[in-house]
Amino acid sequence: MLDKRFVLVSGKGGVGKSAVSAGLALLGQRRGLRVLAMEMGSPGGLSSHFGSGPLEFEPQELRPGLHAMQMVRSDALLEYLALQLGVKGITRFGPFARAFDALATTAPGIREIITIGKAIWEVREDRWDVVIADAPPAGQIGSFLRAPLTISELVPSGRIRTQAETMKDMLGDPELTALVLVGLPEELPVTETEETLDWLAKEDVVAPPTVIANRVLDELTDRDTPPGPVGEAAQLHRSLWAEQQVWLERLPPDHTLPYFHGLFTPGEVAARMADELEVIT
Amino acid sequence: MTRTVLITGAGGVGKTTVAAALGVKAARSGLRTLVVTVDPARRLATALGVEELGNEPQPHSDEPDLWAAMLDASASWRAVATRHAEPEVAMRLADNEFFRAASEHFPASQSYAAADQAATFVQAQAWDLVIVDTPPSGGGIDFFAAPAQMADLVGGRLLRWITGGPLPGRRAFYNLAAKPVLRIADSVLGSDLLERVAEFLLDLRTTYDGVAQRGREIERVLGAASVFVVTTSDPAPVREAIKFYRELPGLAVSPAAVIFNRVLPDSWAEATAPEGTSIALEQNLARWSAETLRQRDTREEFSSRYGAHIATIPWSPTPPTDLDGLGRLLDDASLPWEAVGIDAA
Numbered sequence: 001m002l003d004k005r006f007v008l009v010s011g012k013g014g015v016g017k018s019a020v021s022a023g024l025a026l027l028g029q030r031r032g033l034r035v036l037a038m039e040m041g042s043p044g045g046l047s048s049h050f051g052s053g054p055l056e057f058e059p060q061e062l063r064p065g066l067h068a069m070q071m072v073r074s075d076a077l078l079e080y081l082a083l084q085l086g087v088k089g090i091t092r093f094g095p096f097a098r099a100f101d102a103l104a105t106t107a108p109g110i111r112e113i114i115t116i117g118k119a120i121w122e123v124r125e126d127r128w129d130v131v132i133a134d135a136p137p138a139g140q141i142g143s144f145l146r147a148p149l150t151i152s153e154l155v156p157s158g159r160i161r162t163q164a165e166t167m168k169d170m171l172g173d174p175e176l177t178a179l180v181l182v183g184l185p186e187e188l189p190v191t192e193t194e195e196t197l198d199w200l201a202k203e204d205v206v207a208p209p210t211v212i213a214n215r216v217l218d219e220l221t222d223r224d225t226p227p228g229p230v231g232e233a234a235q236l237h238r239s240l241w242a243e244q245q246v247w248l249e250r251l252p253p254d255h256t257l258p259y260f261h262g263l264f265t266p267g268e269v270a271a272r273m274a275d276e277l278e279v280i281t
Numbered sequence: 282m283t284r285t286v287l288i289t290g291a292g293g294v295g296k297t298t299v300a301a302a303l304g305v306k307a308a309r310s311g312l313r314t315l316v317v318t319v320d321p322a323r324r325l326a327t328a329l330g331v332e333e334l335g336n337e338p339q340p341h342s343d344e345p346d347l348w349a350a351m352l353d354a355s356a357s358w359r360a361v362a363t364r365h366a367e368p369e370v371a372m373r374l375a376d377n378e379f380f381r382a383a384s385e386h387f388p389a390s391q392s393y394a395a396a397d398q399a400a401t402f403v404q405a406q407a408w409d410l411v412i413v414d415t416p417p418s419g420g421g422i423d424f425f426a427a428p429a430q431m432a433d434l435v436g437g438r439l440l441r442w443i444t445g446g447p448l449p450g451r452r453a454f455y456n457l458a459a460k461p462v463l464r465i466a467d468s469v470l471g472s473d474l475l476e477r478v479a480e481f482l483l484d485l486r487t488t489y490d491g492v493a494q495r496g497r498e499i500e501r502v503l504g505a506a507s508v509f510v511v512t513t514s515d516p517a518p519v520r521e522a523i524k525f526y527r528e529l530p531g532l533a534v535s536p537a538a539v540i541f542n543r544v545l546p547d548s549w550a551e552a553t554a555p556e557g558t559s560i561a562l563e564q565n566l567a568r569w570s571a572e573t574l575r576q577r578d579t580r581e582e583f584s585s586r587y588g589a590h591i592a593t594i595p596w597s598p599t600p601p602t603d604l605d606g607l608g609r610l611l612d613d614a615s616l617p618w619e620a621v622g623i624d625a626a
Contacts, residue, residue, distance in 0.1 A: 014293040014517050044520055154378070187324075188293060222561040229552035230562050233569040236545075239598035262571025266516050 001210060001281050002028050004178040006123045006170070008135040008145075008206075011182035012192045016214040016273075018045030019266070020182050020257070021134035023273025025050075027281065029066040030274065033129040036122055037068040040115060040144075046070075046134045049270035059122075067128075073111060076118040109143075109150030113164060116144050120167050123176070138181065138196045145171060145179075145205045174207035181209045185216060185247035193251060213253035215260075217241045255280040283403050284622045285506035286412045289525060291518035295542040296511045297325055298600050300414035302610040303509075303621065304329070307410050308347035309608055310623045315348040315407075317399050318414040324602040326351060336398055344604055348408065352395050361397070365491030370484050377481050392416055396428060397495065400502040410622060413506075428496030507620040508536040513543045514576040519583065526587040537620040538590040541580055545573040545596055592616045 001007050001024065009021040018039075025037035039046040039055055047055045047070070050062050055070035062068050123131045136144055143150075148168035155161045171177050179200075183193040193211065200209060220238055225231040248256075257276050263269050288300040297318050304316035315338050316329060326332060329349040330341040341347040362371040392415070399413040512522040525536050550573045554563040584591050592614045601607050618624070 012293060014291050014513075014515070016517075018517070045517065048516065048520075184293075186293075220561060220565055222559050222565075224559065224562060226555075226558065226562070228555070229546075229549045229570070230554045230558055230566045232546065233549060233566045234562050236596065236598065237565055237569065243598050261568035262575045269516075 001178050001180060002031065002033065002130055004176060005128075005130055006119070006177045007130060007132045007180060008141070008177070009133065009180045009182060010135040010138050010141040010196075012139070012184075012189045013137045015182050015184045015189055016257075017137070017182050018049055018134050019269050019273050020180065020212065020214065020277070021132055022046055022049030022266075022270035023277050024180075024281075025066060025068070025132045026270055026274035027277050028130050028132065029063065030278075032065065034127065035066050036128040036131045037066065038119060038122070038131060038133045039068070039070045040119065040133050040135050041071075041137070043070050048266040051265070051267040071115055071118060073114055076114050080114060080117060080121075109147045109154060112144045112147035113151050113160070113167070116147055116171075117163065117167060120170055123170065138192055141179075141196065142199050142203070145200075146203055149203075149205060168205070171206050172204075177206060179206050179209035181211050182214050183211065183251070183253070185213050185244035187247065190247045190251045210255070211251070211253045213248060213251075213256045215258070216248070216256040217244055217259050283406055283408055284410045285399075285403050285502065286410065286621055287415055287503065287506045287508045288412065288511060289415045289508060289536075290511035291521035294511050294513050294518045295594070295600060297414050298607070298610070299509070299511050299540060299542070299594070300412050301325055301329055302601070302607045304347055304349070304412050305344065305604055305608040306611055307412070307621060307623055308341075308344050311346065312409040312622060313346050313348075313407075314410045314412065315350065315402055316412045316414070317350050317352060317395075317402060319352045319395055319416045328602045328604060328607060338402065350398075350402070352398050361394075361492065362488060365488035365495070366484070367487065370487055374481075374484050377484070393428060396499050396503060400499040403502050404498075428499045509616075509620075510536045510539045511542055512539060514541060514579045519579060522583070523587070526589060536589065537617050538592045539583060540592045540594060540614065540616070541576070542594045543596040544580075544593040545569060545576055547573070547577065549573040550577060590617055 007024060009017055009024065011017045011020075021037065025035050028035040036059055037046060037050070043054055046068065047053065050066075050068060052060075052062050052068065055068050057069060057072045057075040059067040059069040119131060119133055122128060135141055148164040148171065151164040152161060152168070155164075181193055181196060183189045197209070197211075200206065217237060217240055219241055220234060222234070225234055257273070257280075260269055260272050263272060286303065288296050288303070290296050300316055300318060304314050307314040317338075318326075318329070318331075329351075330343070330347075331339050331349045331351045336350060336352060338348040338350040341349065362374045366374060395413070395416050399411065402408070403411050508525070510522045510525045512518040522539055526539075549566070549570050552566060552570055554566050558566075580591050580593070583589055592611075594610060594614055601610055
């Protein structure tokens with residue numbers, strides 16, 4: 001995954017998407033890559049795993065070689081207007097910016113293309129070897145990946161259409177862009193991952209994703225069940241393991257990540273995640 | 282008088298199971314109870330006796346006082362148009378590409394649809410208790426903000442901002458094409474996109490009075506509801522749960538309780554394996570004991586920081602999907618039953 005320039009990490013909410021993103025970013029940094037980690041959704045998940053304060057739109061260096069940023073749509077829009085269209089002197093809260101932001105809420109594909117466009121802009125920068133995006137959840141990732149196509153269909157001409165074509169090519173290039181879908185071996189996450197996989201196969205906007213099952217328990221080979229907490233814990237573990245097997249068989253993942261028992265801080269989780277990802281990537 | 286209970290929290294924490302369990306418990310205590318859910322797991326839908334999407338409550342065949350409805354949120358935007366616009370405008374809206382896109386992508390639309398439908402059930406006064414399993418989008422918080430956001434969207438915010446003044450008529454809008462904002466937008470987006478957006482918004486705007494009035498009704502109904510926040514002990518859902526304690530007081534009442542699902546028994550916290558236990562089992566106890574401690578710390582911090590009433594549901598490898606199992610699930614949860622109108626004894 002880290003040999004690509006752009007890695008999007010998605011999955012149903014609550015499955016550990018941010019932890020995997022943070023782990024991949026830390027692993028990239030350990031390997032000496034210049035990494036930009038990008039929080040594309042609502043703030044909080046990624047920054048907590050880096051143990052940093054709230055992230056800003058401007059990438060900040062959290063440790064040598066690792067930068068992180070928070071996507072802010074209004075900032076991305078202003079940057080786009082200034083850098084790509086040469087429209088200067090627009091303030092963030094001026095009527096122009098507000099009008100565009102309102103348009104972005106209404107017209108399909110616009111708000112998504114501003115976000116994904118900013119990400120792709122960073123991918124093209126020589127500053128980074130890899131951009132790792134804590135992407136929108138599985139339920140929304142489709143509209144982001146499809147945004148360039150939506151724009152092409154909707155807007156017959158104009159500069160944004162030309163740029164949409166370039167973005168489409170970059171997202172579709174398997175040498176450049178990778179999608180990682182994180183899931184859990186449970187009913188609803190598996191069902192949702194299957195739906196996302198079906199959609200991706202149909203739309204063909206990005207190379208087939210890498211599917212990672214998170215919080216996978218190992219098998220407890222000792223079949224003994226003594227009285228008290230020892231036996232109770234063994235029984236719970238074995239039943240959870242058996243239930244997980246059902247869903248792992250239904251949707252065999254490309255990789256599995258273990259359950260991290262008793263880890264307290266998101267920072268500890270991210271570091272463990274980087275260790276585990278080291279083995280599989 | 283119909284009581285309303287809203288079950289909220291992040292996705293994947295067991296909200297629907299809790300809503301169903303509460304429904305069975307209430308029905309068995311003699312309350313005519315309706316459980317309203319969005320997109321439940323199949324096994325749970327079967328347990329509740331609803332197999333198909335539809336906004337019509339179904340009586341349960343085996344449980345006399347229990348009804349359930351599974352909302353079809355995608356159909357509800359269309360219903361908004363039909364209810365609040367002239368027939369001709371409603372048809373034009375339904376065919377409009379922006380309308381379809383907005384109903385798919387506008388984050389509050391699913392929440393608005395669910396809130397609208399739930400309020401309708403409450404106002405019908407046909408049940409003693411209506412339990413609403415809120416959609417997971419936005420962690421559920423936008424369920425409460427959705428009516429206002431919806432009114433804002435159809436209120437022509439875009440048009441007001443583009444023109445910088447009160448809403449113009451259709452003709453006036455076209456005359457504005459000389460404005461610098463529109464000239465630049467035109468060069469970015471191509472020739473007629475803005476015009477098409479404007480037509481859509483002008484149509485949508487005719488629904489404004491209806492939507493705004495309905496929004497205030499929905500807010501009044503939801504504002505009187507008891508709210509239960511469901512979470513696991515994992516950091517991400519806990520962060521969502523905290524949002525309800527920080528942000529909800531501005532929108533509705535404070536949550537009546539936070540329900541921690543998948544809780545490990547306290548007796549594991551300091552447990553050590555007796556002499557003669559195999560290494561595999563000893564290590565297994567050690568890791569689950571560490572997990573128990575982490576869970577306990579999470580609950581204690583939540584309780585002390587937010588003064589929350591904490592309820593717990595034990596971790597079961599296979600959550601119940603039959604009526605009896607659901608009916609027993611909350612027996613030891615120490616919920617504030619008075620908020621539901623169930624006599625705890």
